Amino acid sequence: MASQANARKGSGRHASAPAPDEGTAMRIGDLARLVGTTPRTIRYYEEIGLLPAAAERHAGVHRLYGASDVERLREIMSLRQLLGVSLEELKELLSAQEARAALKAEYHREDLSPARRREVLAESLVHIERQLALVERRVRELSGLRDELRGRAKRIRALLAEGKQGAAQRRKAAAGGRA
Amino acid sequence: MASQANARKGSGRHASAPAPDEGTAMRIGDLARLVGTTPRTIRYYEEIGLLPAAAERHAGVHRLYGASDVERLREIMSLRQLLGVSLEELKELLSAQEARAALKAEYHREDLSPARRREVLAESLVHIERQLALVERRVRELSGLRDELRGRAKRIRALLAEGKQGAAQRRKAAAGGRA
DNA sequence: TCTAAACCTTACGTGAACGTAAGCTTGAGG
DNA sequence: CCTCAAGCTTACGTTCACGTAAGGTTTAGA
Incomplete structure (x- = not known):
């Protein structure tokens, strides 16, 4: 239900793009595996505002991440660990x-x-x-x-x-x- | 930092001496203030076995600490902070x-x-x-x-x-x- | 088109590391 | 000897940082 006016699937550009224009788009599970954590943790970080919450994402739609998100998350985890x-x-x-x-x-x-x-x-x-x-x-x-x-x-x-x-x-x- | 063989205290020796022979004996509140924590935390550390629990202390008797305990606790807090x-x-x-x-x-x-x-x-x-x-x-x-x-x-x-x-x-x- | 894995939201659960309150006891100082 | 601040034990409460489960939805792929 409520698939909104989002019919522009022609090329790229679904809801919640990783960034204005970043090549590899992955889902939360992939990101989690990549940086060595869990989807839950990533959602939690988003929830508390530590990770930005892709503005144009309608309820229920899968989150998408790009290279910069990987970098950001890696930095977060590294800083957290190192600075305590x-x-x-x-x-x-x-x-x-x-x-x-x-x-x-x-x-x-x-x-x-x-x-x-x-x-x-x-x-x-x-x-x-x-x-x-x-x-x-x-x-x-x-x-x-x-x-x-x-x-x-x-x-x-x-x-x-x-x-x-x-x-x-x-x-x-x-x-x-x-x- | 070893205070070596100190003069035996005239009538010292209550239960729970800080160590076989250590000069300054302080109570839990003093120790806490000294290292920048709370009595509760010190008791907790003892409870989980991080700090040694003066063997010969009968229920209800005040805990007593010496210089080595200060050092130990300082080290604990420092390591915890630094190593995370x-x-x-x-x-x-x-x-x-x-x-x-x-x-x-x-x-x-x-x-x-x-x-x-x-x-x-x-x-x-x-x-x-x-x-x-x-x-x-x-x-x-x-x-x-x-x-x-x-x-x-x-x-x-x-x-x-x-x-x-x-x-x-x-x-x-x-x-x-x-x- | 259909399916199943992965994802979504919501909500309750959990372990670590203490905080806090209650009721009672100890012990240093007058 | 008396007092009373500081300590003691016991026990429940709390915050952080997620884990886990339930029930429904999305989406990659056959």
């Missing part, structure tokens, strides 16, 4: 990127004042740098942890090497080493 | 460390065969290296992300700089730059 943030925080972080995508389109139009163009770029830069700061902090912290662990490993290896060639009493000299 | 693992996974990861702590005690006894000593050390090394591998992978992934973001920022800054000194048409020449 909640989906809500991630959404905020990426709203930046969404805006950037929109602005990117705007940016590439020929009729755009240089001033506006600069505005768009500047805003993008702010967003990226915010993400960057987050990531860099994280890298620093993790590097610290890594170095600590390396130190411990090194100390143990030293003890092992020392023990190997006799000198069991030598240990007292090198006291303080935490096992 | 579940408490269950973390528990496994740390069971290693727990064992190490136990073995450390054993290790420092004078009467211990060099062979056994080497065993203890080797096992410790395995555990540490497992953690290390995890952390290093994480660092690599995050570094990749960081570099990607840096690249994007750089490109945008280049566009901004270019736009700044006139030449609005120059853009066409440097086409392909993703906003």
Whole structure:
């Protein structure tokens, strides 16, 4: 019922196209398999606004995705895993990127004042740098942890090497080493 | 950080001492404030076996913690945040460390065969290296992300700089730059 | 045209990681 | 010794991030 005025199946263009014009159109199951998740998760992300909800999709019609959606979803899952943030925080972080995508389109139009163009770029830069700061902090912290662990490993290896060639009493000299 | 053989407290020794001999004994609320969490969380961690449950504590008696507990809890929260693992996974990861702590005690006894000593050390090394591998992978992934973001920022800054000194048409020449 | 797999919506269920409330007990300080 | 803030146990509540099931619809393909 209600098949609407959508009879234009001639070539491409069904409801809910993946993007203005992106080659490969896949369904939710394919996308899920591709990025290693489930349809439910993808729908959930859409539901909470983490993934954009193809505007022109009538109730019941299958969702369609393109290459950019794959990329986006991959990025989401990667960021989530790496930064360990909640989906809500991630959404905020990426709203930046969404805006950037929109602005990117705007940016590439020929009729755009240089001033506006600069505005768009500047805003993008702010967003990226915010993400960057987050990531860099994280890298620093993790590097610290890594170095600590390396130190411990090194100390143990030293003890092992020392023990190997006799000198069991030598240990007292090198006291303080935490096992 | 080992406080070594401290002067025995005059009349210390209530149930649930923080450790065989650790100076500062604090209650759960203090510990919570110190590491930035809540008593409930600490009890929960104990409940699921992530924090050791002072063996000799009779029902109803207040929990007491020492410096090593602070350290332990800090490490837990840090690892959890940095590695983004579940408490269950973390528990496994740390069971290693727990064992190490136990073995450390054993290790420092004078009467211990060099062979056994080497065993203890080797096992410790395995555990540490497992953690290390995890952390290093994480660092690599995050570094990749960081570099990607840096690249994007750089490109945008280049566009901004270019736009700044006139030449609005120059853009066409440097086409392909993703906003 | 017909079929069956994949998808749709809606809604309730679940595990992890705590939050919160109630009623009672402990223990540090006056 | 008394008090009362802080703790204790028990138990139900909550948020997040999906899982799962039911019942109907869409759509690729024979």
